[in-house]
Amino acid sequence: MRRRERHDEFPDRRWRDRLSVIGLVALAANLTFRLIVDGFDAWLYALISAALVSLWIVHLVRRRRRQDARDSGTAPDDVPAMERRILKGGPPPEDPRQREAMAALVESRQRLLRRNRWWAFPLMILIFFGASVLWFVSGSVAAGSWTLALAVAFLGWLTWFNLRFDRRLTQMRHRLR
Template sequence: MTTDRAQHSDRPKRRRRDGLWAIGLLALVIGVVVRLVFTGLSGWPSAVLGAVAMAFWTPWLIQRIRRRDATASGTEPDDIPGMERQILKGAPPPEDPARRQQMAALVDSRQRRLRRNRWWAFPMLALMFFGTSALWFTAGSVAAGSLMLVLAVVFMTWLTWFNLRFDRRLTRMRRLLRE
């Protein structure tokens, strides 16, 4: 009874967190703040316009990914965020055989995509970040080049760690689902 009550009380929280409007609003706020940090307060009109475009594009992209994952796993798009959380938290796999099969299909789909895109995504991001740093240095701005270099190293280190961690979690969940 307490688990049903706990799950029921968590539903509104999950809906808010997984709702596309919340993702769009978060994209809007982050976009405006980041653009204002880089352009200053005088560039607020372009920051808001750019962030509004991003606030519409980000939820559209996430919904598209959820639909593709739902089709691949045989579940509903609204179930995908909960399944992702279960994988990331390392929770035990579901007891229901149909749900286990859906989870296994999602794990396989995500791991294939993660490994397939790794070979080009990391070099492209490294080129963008370290290339931007190099451009700042060649333009004569040592401070901006140094800051971008530090950001590039921190971001690429974090991205590598996160990617490997997610791959390990997917592998662990696949192993648990087979047992």
């Protein structure tokens, strides 16, 4: 009975937070991509690979939610509602237990974000710009230019998103104090 009470701490649950919905969306997106790339003749291969990828995505989401729930002391199904509250910048919860759980989640997320930042960005820069350099060296200026443009756009967006998420976490930490 205690688990049910804790599960209802953050009642802002939505249908898109369910693992089955996440799995079906991943299946549909991957199946569509595979059919476009490989053609409709390879529908069985596309279906099997899309199913395996969607199972892997659901596994990763489930594992991350469990880890976040363990770090924050709440139920795994409550983690998406807490994330939404953090990202939207809404007011912190009034209940002291909810505030404590959210503060623990904020602390955990910020620690992971800052810990992985030092190696993740240089590695992505190396991969994206290295691919562009390889295209230029091989003589394909068009592919190298497209890869370079996509690398700049993606890394710019990723940097903006990372800084924005870090700022939102810091703001929520200050509001929780």
